Amino acid sequence: MSMITGVGPGIGQGYAAGKGAEAAARRPQYQSNIIRAMLLGQAVAQSTGIYALIIALVLMFANPLIKLM
Numbered sequence: 001m002s003m004i005t006g007v008g009p010g011i012g013q014g015y016a017a018g019k020g021a022e023a024a025a026r027r028p029q030y031q032s033n034i035i036r037a038m039l040l041g042q043a044v045a046q047s048t049g050i051y052a053l054i055i056a057l058v059l060m061f062a063n064p065l066i067k068l069m
Helices: 002-026 028-061
Strands: none
Touching: 002 028
16 A cells, blocks of 8 residues: 555656756746756655655564554
């Protein structure tokens, strides 16, 4: 279930890259600011996918919920 959340950041990053390219094409003088904001947003989105991966690995290999059963 946790690994499914990797799809969301992937779709979001693709959408952000497309819109960033469109914005840079429309306003070339602001290209550095647009790219900087796009990369910052993609870093935040990627961290969500990494957190989901860590949760999935913890639940697979060091499941703390097994002791409750």
